[in-house]
Amino acid sequence: MPGPLILEYYNMNLRRSEIEIWDAFVEGHKADFEYLYNTYYAHLLAYAGKFLDDPVLVQECIQDLFVKLWHNRSNLGRPASVKHYLLKSLRNLAYNKLSARQRIRHIGGIEEFDSFNLVFDDPRSLTAAQPLSAALQHKINGLTPRQKEIIYLFYVEDLSYDEIAEILDMNKGGAYKLLYRALESLRLQFFLKKRNPVG
Incomplete structure (x- = not known):
């Protein structure tokens, strides 16, 4: 169970917009980065699990996504929606990993996963x-x-x-x-x- 300081931090974030939290993460605030990870992890896990049949690869893609976000934070813009940005980024990252394994079909120039x-x-x-x-x-x-x-x-x-x-x-x-x-x-x-x- 989270300690009182962590709960206080999360309650404080409920009053802040996701864009304010994103901006703080871009400035290097690790607590805001962790908040984004904890807030969107379940959405990302569920989404990636729909087109990746390997649970280890799902975890790897999510971890890679957040590592890249942290390392490239100074180059990141302000998304209109953090959730949307993360889902799109995860999909692109998964596509790149799978394309290396030749598991993507190209239909009329549109990338499509083999399954969903x-x-x-x-x-x-x-x-x-x-x-x-x-x-x-x-x-x-x-x-x-x-x-x-x-x-x-x-x-x-x-x-x-x-x-x-x-x-x-x-x-x-x-x-x-x-x-x-x-x-x-x-x-x-x-x-x-x-x-x-x-x-």
Whole structure:
């Protein structure tokens, strides 16, 4: 359990904006750097775990990200959103590591991970909603990795279209289309299942 000084520091940070904390980190304040790490670690772990199937590589990417941030802090600008910046940086770092291992496909010039595991772990799914959750999970598994990734970024990480477009290296219109196509694909799969319940 954290000591009283650490709790006081974290409570103080609740009153500061993420940009103020970022600025303090850029100036070299280790406590603010640690605060950013502790605040965003779970988001980064969950996101990287969706497209990296090696837990050791996930940890390595997150550690490398924060080491690079610390060493390059004097060259960092002020992001519009720290969370968005970290997710994009982690995705790029993971892509670079995987490209060295030849595990990335290039589709029309767009980088795409071989897989993106989108699983909804909801304790409430053990109730009457379980058949719907299982059906939804089955349909989601039929989406492309990129479609699963945009659903994750939009619905789980609650990012804007602008932020998603930057992370996925596309324009805002492309992000709209990708999410629309992913949702249409899910709708179509449910429609076809209703029309043809066998199979």
